[in-house]
Amino acid sequence: xxxxxxxxxxxxxxxxxxxxxxxxxxxxxxxxxxxxxxxxxxxxxxxxxxxxxxxxxxxxxxxxxxxxxxxxxxxxxxxxxxxxxxxxxxxxxxxxxxxxxxxxxxxxxxxxxxxxxxxxxxxxxxxxxxxxxxxxxxxxxxxxxxxxxxxxxxxxxxxxxxxxxxxxxxxxxxxxxxxxxxxxxxxxxxxxxxxxxxxxxxxxxxxxxxxxxxxxxxxxxxxxxxxxxxxxxxxxxxxxxxxxxxxxxxxxxxxxxxxxxxxxxxxxxxxxxxxxxxx
Amino acid sequence: xxxxxxxxxxxxxxxxxxxxxxxxxxxxxxxxxxxxxxxxxxxxxxxxxxxxxxxxxxxxxxxxxxxxxxxxxxxxxxxxxxxxxxxxxxxxxxxxxxxxxxxxxxxxxxxxxxxxxxxxxxxxxxxxxxxxxxxxxxxxxxxxxxxxxxxxxxxxxxxxxxxxxxxxxxxxxxxxxxxxxxxxxxxxxxxxxxxxxxxxxxxxxxxxxxxxxxxxxxxxxxxxxxxxxxxxxxxxxxxxxxxxxx
Numbered sequence: 001x002x003x004x005x006x007x008x009x010x011x012x013x014x015x016x017x018x019x020x021x022x023x024x025x026x027x028x029x030x031x032x033x034x035x036x037x038x039x040x041x042x043x044x045x046x047x048x049x050x051x052x053x054x055x056x057x058x059x060x061x062x063x064x065x066x067x068x069x070x071x072x073x074x075x076x077x078x079x080x081x082x083x084x085x086x087x088x089x090x091x092x093x094x095x096x097x098x099x100x101x102x103x104x105x106x107x108x109x110x111x112x113x114x115x116x117x118x119x120x121x122x123x124x125x126x127x128x129x130x131x132x133x134x135x136x137x138x139x140x141x142x143x144x145x146x147x148x149x150x151x152x153x154x155x156x157x158x159x160x161x162x163x164x165x166x167x168x169x170x171x172x173x174x175x176x177x178x179x180x181x182x183x184x185x186x187x188x189x190x191x192x193x194x195x196x197x198x199x200x201x202x203x204x205x206x207x208x209x210x211x212x213x214x215x216x217x218x219x220x221x222x223x224x225x226x227x228x229x230x231x232x233x234x235x236x237x238x239x240x241x242x243x244x245x246x247x248x249x250x251x252x253x254x255x256x257x258x259x260x261x262x263x264x265x266x267x268x269x270x271x272x273x274x275x276x277x278x279x
Numbered sequence: 280x281x282x283x284x285x286x287x288x289x290x291x292x293x294x295x296x297x298x299x300x301x302x303x304x305x306x307x308x309x310x311x312x313x314x315x316x317x318x319x320x321x322x323x324x325x326x327x328x329x330x331x332x333x334x335x336x337x338x339x340x341x342x343x344x345x346x347x348x349x350x351x352x353x354x355x356x357x358x359x360x361x362x363x364x365x366x367x368x369x370x371x372x373x374x375x376x377x378x379x380x381x382x383x384x385x386x387x388x389x390x391x392x393x394x395x396x397x398x399x400x401x402x403x404x405x406x407x408x409x410x411x412x413x414x415x416x417x418x419x420x421x422x423x424x425x426x427x428x429x430x431x432x433x434x435x436x437x438x439x440x441x442x443x444x445x446x447x448x449x450x451x452x453x454x455x456x457x458x459x460x461x462x463x464x465x466x467x468x469x470x471x472x473x474x475x476x477x478x479x480x481x482x483x484x485x486x487x488x489x490x491x492x493x494x495x496x497x498x499x500x501x502x503x504x505x506x507x508x509x510x511x512x513x514x515x516x517x518x519x520x521x522x523x524x525x
Contacts, residue, residue, distance in 0.1 A: 114519075169476035176472055180463040190459040193519055197477065197512075 061244040068241035076234040085149040092142040094242040095135045102132030107199040110192035122188040127253040136168045159212040163205045170198040302396050312397045316405025330375050335417045338371035360431030361489045372414045373471035376453030379406045384461045403517040411450040438489050445485035448506025455513040459520040481505040
């Protein structure tokens with residue numbers, strides 16, 4: 001309380017109930033909240049952005065995808081032994097990385113939901129699981145195409161292939177459990193437990209090539225002479241483009257889930273109000 | 280009023296909660312509670328025989344279907360026998376474990392179980408004993424049938440040991456998932472769809488221990504470890520699976 005503020009007579013005798021009647025001057029804002037402070041400047045600058053940020057990100061993503069496609073099909077050299085079939089590798093590795101990242105997000109979201117009952121964690125886990133299943137499906141398909149060309153078979157019961165297939169089934173089961181259990185909170189809780197348990201398979205998939213003798217090639221990133229520099233750049237571009245693209249997909253799905261939760265909340269509250277009126 | 284609200288919130292959270300509310304715990308201790316629930320399930324099963332007959336007939340039909348699919352070459356049938364046995368055990372087990380909690384939910388007795396001053400892990404242990412016993416009964420018919428129909432040396436001690444260990448582990452997983460799937464649409468489908476991929480380590484270790492006895496590979500201890508993980512996980516997670524189930 002500032003010294004200059006006048007005290008009303010009831011305040012002098014100790015009555016505090018009448019405070020806040022609007023006649024007391026507002027407290028001075030801190031320096032970063034003033035009209036010329038950094039917060040105001042930041043918000044004003046953000047409002048002056050000519051287009052919505054989503055459009056900007058979408059444009060960047062589209063550009064990145066085009067650049068990555070150019071690098072994969074035109075910019076990078078063909079492999080010495082495999083020839084053009086090697087170009088599947090870039091997409092395959094990028095999708096596998098995305099699947100790992102998506103399932104890690106499922107894990108994080110599930111832990112957040114179980115630990116703090118945070119509904120956003122459940123939405124994140126759900127959206128990421130859908131993305132991860134999509135990516136794993138495409139990983140299995142691109143891998144089969146490459147295997148047909150290089151190994152001569154579409155599929156073999158190699159350790160990495162098998163663990164990846166199990167991964168796909170685990171998260172398909174996760175999504176099925178989500179849709180099968182009717183009560184939303186119970187579905188979220190069961191799904192969170194399954195999502196945490198299923199994540200155990202992700203490190204097994206990654207380490208399977210070093211644990212067992214497999215047909216699947218060992219990781220080539222990190223070994224100095226495994227990839228030509230142009231190939232490494234192409235791989236990095238593909239991973240970046242795929243990450244941007246899926247990140248945008250994920251954010252759209254999250255926005256959708258959030259909007260639906262808000263709508264359901266509104267419908268529920270309207271029904272409650274109606275009940276209140278009728279009784 | 281307050282007492283009722285407290286009862287509603289803390290019901291089924293174990294003996295400690297009931298002590299806090301001033302409700303005397305049921306006599307018998309954790310093991311006694313589990314055995315009482317297992318005994319009740321066994322008595323009900325003895326009266327109807329619905330689950331054991333259903334699972335047993337399905338298991339024998341799987342043997343038949345696999346024999347048709349493989350043809351009549353005796354050598355091929357003998358080599359495939361352990362694998363066929365595993366397919367039959369797993370699918371009939373998933374079918375047998377599904378109703379462990381769902382039957383109670385249908386008849387309204389699950390609420391009674393959850394309200395009773397009994398640890399939920401004891402409820403799970405009782406249901407697990409019931410399900411594993413059921414699967415064991417089915418296997419008692421399945422193992423000789425497979426040995427005869429496929430002319431394979433399956434009636435050996437190592438096969439029985441691997442089957443017993445894997446049965447307990449798989450029954451724990453399927454019972455937990457059956458509890459989670461109470462009130463779900465398509466529960467009969469959901470339990471095997473979730474249980475099979477989650478049971479992968481147990482299935483691989485168990486099937487290897489049953490089939491070609493690979494010297495130098497400790498498949499049976501591996502199966503034992505996997506089964507221990509499923510039983511422990513079930514005891515820990517059953518509280519989450521049964522929350523607000525009705």
